[in-house]
Amino acid sequence: MSSVDLQSLAESLVDAARRAGADQADALSASGQSISIDMRGGALEHADRAEGVEIGLRVLIGGRQASVSASSHSPAAIAEMAERAVAMAREAPVDDNLGLADPDQLARHRDAAGLQIADDRPDPTPDHLQDLALRAEAAARDMPGISQVESANASFSRRFLWLAASNGFSGGYGRTTHAISTVAITGEGLGMERDYAGESRVWAEDLPAPEDIGRLAAERTLARAGSRKPPTGAFPILYDRRVASSLIGHLLSAVNGSAVARGASWLRKDLGQPVLPEGFDLTEDPLRPRYPSSRPFDAEGLPTRARKIVEGGVLQGWTLDLATARKLGMDSTASAARGLSSAPSPTNSNVILTPGTATPEDLIAKMGTGLIVTSMLGASINGTTGDYSRGAAGFWVEGGRIAYPVNECTIAGNLRDMLMTIEAADDALPWRGIEAGSILVRGMTVAGA
Numbered sequence: 001m002s003s004v005d006l007q008s009l010a011e012s013l014v015d016a017a018r019r020a021g022a023d024q025a026d027a028l029s030a031s032g033q034s035i036s037i038d039m040r041g042g043a044l045e046h047a048d049r050a051e052g053v054e055i056g057l058r059v060l061i062g063g064r065q066a067s068v069s070a071s072s073h074s075p076a077a078i079a080e081m082a083e084r085a086v087a088m089a090r091e092a093p094v095d096d097n098l099g100l101a102d103p104d105q106l107a108r109h110r111d112a113a114g115l116q117i118a119d120d121r122p123d124p125t126p127d128h129l130q131d132l133a134l135r136a137e138a139a140a141r142d143m144p145g146i147s148q149v150e151s152a153n154a155s156f157s158r159r160f161l162w163l164a165a166s167n168g169f170s171g172g173y174g175r176t177t178h179a180i181s182t183v184a185i186t187g188e189g190l191g192m193e194r195d196y197a198g199e200s201r202v203w204a205e206d207l208p209a210p211e212d213i214g215r216l217a218a219e220r221t222l223a224r225a226g227s228r229k230p231p232t233g234a235f236p237i238l239y240d241r242r243v244a245s246s247l248i249g250h251l252l253s254a255v256n257g258s259a260v261a262r263g264a265s266w267l268r269k270d271l272g273q274p275v276l277p278e279g280f281d282l283t284e285d286p287l288r289p290r291y292p293s294s295r296p297f298d299a300e301g302l303p304t305r306a307r308k309i310v311e312g313g314v315l316q317g318w319t320l321d322l323a324t325a326r327k328l329g330m331d332s333t334a335s336a337a338r339g340l341s342s343a344p345s346p347t348n349s350n351v352i353l354t355p356g357t358a359t360p361e362d363l364i365a366k367m368g369t370g371l372i373v374t375s376m377l378g379a380s381i382n383g384t385t386g387d388y389s390r391g392a393a394g395f396w397v398e399g400g401r402i403a404y405p406v407n408e409c410t411i412a413g414n415l416r417d418m419l420m421t422i423e424a425a426d427d428a429l430p431w432r433g434i435e436a437g438s439i440l441v442r443g444m445t446v447a448g449a
Contacts, residue, residue, distance in 0.1 A: 056340030110171025139214030169301035257324030266386035356424035
């Protein structure tokens with residue numbers, strides 16, 4: 001479906017909502033197509049292709065709101081959606097902070113020109129994606145010690161969305177994603193270990209070669225052979241760059257306006273206070289060209305911009321949409337995101353942590369004895385207190401050197417204390433939603449053998 005058709009759909013939804021009795025309304029229309037190929041043992045294991053058009057409508061009446069979505073977009077379906085949404089809104093609780101942006105707040109640029117977030121080359125064919133997956137699988141399988149390749153996947157998606165609102169906003173843009181991933185296995189039975197590698201990009205030309213991804217999956221898997229539990233005690237922990245972003249993600253969750261407005265954030269009283277060591281900045285830039293979460297405007301039509309969440313270690317502000325900003329007596333940071341059937345909520349786009357000057361090897365040597373975490377599973381995070389506990393696997397370090405791989409352990413601490421002790425390495429990778437290198441954290445608890 002063309003952008004003109006999506007624009008017409010979104011604007012028709014808004015018009016229908018106003019006719020049905022809504023005070024204000026905004027609507028999303030989205031078209032998408034995707035294809036995914038999985039190879040195993042040199043043969044096609046699974047192929048999936050999907051395409052469709054979906055629409056979503058939010059209506060507001062006297063401080064009440066409701067959201068609905070549908071895959072049917074006939075005139076009759078649109079009229080029925082609007083009537084249903086208005087009926088739902090009239091039964092919703094009142095929140096005087098709800099409401100669309102004022103017209104003078106809206107973005108002037110209504111497309112993504114210059115951001116390069118949609119590959120303008122022809123879409124890859126299924127045969128091409130199958131070839132990429134085969135090459136990744138072969139590279140992993142050919143590494144001595146790999147017993148099997150669990151899966152090798154190549155995928156592509158192209159999506160276009162349009163946002164229209166009764167305050168006069170109407171704009172849209174497209175986005176593409178190319179991805180390759182591989183999961184490899186070594187050993188058998190109880191001695192089996194697996195690991196993976198995967199990369200995604202907006203532009204196909206920015207992807208690593210599939211052979212590089214397959215070999216990396218194999219190398220990571222082979223390094224895990226012979227894993228055992230680590231000792232129990234208090235040790236420094238190095239979050240490998242594969243998982244360091246999760247630590248920063250917990251900080252971002254704590255400065256999210258939704259949590260702060262509910263009083264459910266362990267940082268709710270720390271605006272203007274140190275939350276990272278001196279010298280660390282945490283910057284958000286939704287306008288980075290070719291980055292997967294870049295966007296010219298947010299889900300409420302406000303212009304996005306770069307900003308410092310943390311500067312010099314000091315917390316500068318919350319991440320806000322219009323409703324949470326009004327609750328807190330502040331201005332929106334143009335951070336709203338929404339699904340087709342949900343109201344806007346704050347989120348982040350392209351976050352960068354100040355890199356360190358040390359290499360990961362320097363930090364490992366500095367640890368002496370401790371744990372390198374390369375993967376995690378499960379989580380028990382108390383958003384109000386910052387108490388933190390997660391299952392982990394990685395490598396045990398003794399004498400400043402990797403001694404052996406470990407699994408089946410738990411790491412625990414308090415996020416406030418953890419983040420105030422961090423040291424960052426210089427190995428951050430580009431193209432990530434959170435760009436952070438390996439991070440060393442002092443004084444955590446490891447529960448192993």
